[in-house]
Amino acid sequence: MKKLELKFLNEEGKIVTVSLDNPIEPPAEADIIAAMDSIIAQNCLYSSGGDLVEKKEARIVERNVTNIEI
Numbered sequence: 001m002k003k004l005e006l007k008f009l010n011e012e013g014k015i016v017t018v019s020l021d022n023p024i025e026p027p028a029e030a031d032i033i034a035a036m037d038s039i040i041a042q043n044c045l046y047s048s049g050g051d052l053v054e055k056k057e058a059r060i061v062e063r064n065v066t067n068i069e070i
Contacts, residue, residue: 006036007057011050018045023060032058 004023008016018039036055043051 002060002062004032005059005061006032006039007055007059008036008040008047008052009054009056010047010052014047014049015056016045016047016049016052027058027060 001021002023002025004020004027006018006020008018010016033055036058039045040052040055045052
């Protein structure tokens, strides 16, 4: 399963991660940047360390699981 992780810094300088399942492939860099800017501008997400104030990174994370029969 793939996830899009959006990482922000909050007012305390701590990393806040928003994770979205099954992102559209290939990721559109301009759309991701615009979405992150919008999240910061609208202050629409809660963080225990204060408002989200800066974009840190965005990445696609893929997890593969293989069962081993025992």
